[in-house]
Amino acid sequence: MHLHSSQQARPATREWNLFEDSILALYLGQSAARIFAHGAIYHLTEGETLTLGGPQTLTVVLDGVLIAQTGWQGPGCHVAGDGTCYKVKSETASVWVLDRAGTGWQAPGRQALQHALEMALTAADRALQAATPPADLPDPETLSDVDHPQIRRMAARLRRTSEAATADAVFRFVQAMPYRFGNWQERASDTLARGNGMCTTKANLQVTLMRAAGLEAGFVEMPMSMSVLGKLMPAAWLAMMRPTVRHYFGAVKLDGRWHAADSSYNDDSMGIYLESFPDYAHLLPAHVSIGKPYSPTAEKNGVDPFDIQVVPHLNEEMSKKSRFSPAQFEALNTRLDRAQGSWRNWVEEDHPDLGAGLRVVS
CATH class of the missing domain: 2.60.120.1030 (Clp1, DNA binding domain)
Incomplete structure (x- = not known):
């Protein structure tokens, strides 16, 4: 050397x-x-x-x-x-x-x-x-594979007697999965098998399961400050990050109204946030019900969680290639993995x- x-x-x-x-x-x-x-x-x-x-x-x-x-x-x-x-x-x-x-x-x-x-x-x-993702990434048009047998099976397990109860069951199932940075060009069934994901892949799984369960669901984009998201990352990475990033999450229509339903962060990753933002404590336990949307990012941004623009898919966003390699994503995840x-x-x-x-x- x-x-x-x-x-x-x-x-x-x-x-x-x-x-x-x-x-x-x-x-x-x-x-x-x-x-x-x-x-x-x-x-x-x-x-x-x-x-x-x-x-x-x-x-x-x-x-x-x-x-x-x-x-x-x-x-x-x-x-x-x-x-x-x-x-x-x-x-x-x-x-x-x-x-x-x-x-x-x-x-x-x-x-x-x-x-x-x-x-x-x-x-x-x-x-x-x-x-490490496969060399041949799936076509973005296929990422919400609502007809996949495992998606159908899980949606059936999560279906309840009302739309609101079903939405909450799906939301809480996905929310409980660990949050990890990584490749986002991944089918919902792959995220289900992996058992963890980042905002885009968890939102894709949530929306796909909700649709398979008969609910009307879609996606929301919202800006997030790196002063917030960066709490989940090792400090040495922050100098390389943009000041603001795009955050994506799911939404579900209940009683004729779109409800933000951000399942990105499980309780342990939210615990990291709570160390810096104790005012987030009331956001746990996470749940969604009629008249009660869930979006920590909207709250941090001072935005009404009902005032959202819902789109049917994230195909264009999820088709973009990341500037990070799998090894770099693994390095980004150490603080999350410990928690x-x-x-x-x-x-x-x-x-x-x-x-x-x-x-x-x-």
């Missing part, structure tokens, strides 16, 4: 906070701090280069953007050494580097940490594989020591 001689390791309090938000730290759990201490911190400035070493070199981007011909790495991403040369694209960047072939890491008594690291890398790889326990899906059942070492903190 090549670094300019002027680059020196620095005190690591801030860097530890950034490392704790990384994918690797998520799966290392209580071993993260001890393993972090075995690496070195390097700070770079715009235009400087970083050449990864051999396969035993492990690098975690703490903040900033590193770019190469093969793509870019953002905060929280980790990569094994393969000789790739990265250039700092942002004003500054910092990285954590562990030489797994070095004498310090290979010293006697390090076997437990070495094992924890390998298991964490395996779990992170399994999560990444599951989050929601999502990492548990990828911890090997035959490694209970790793599961016991992980902790969930919001």
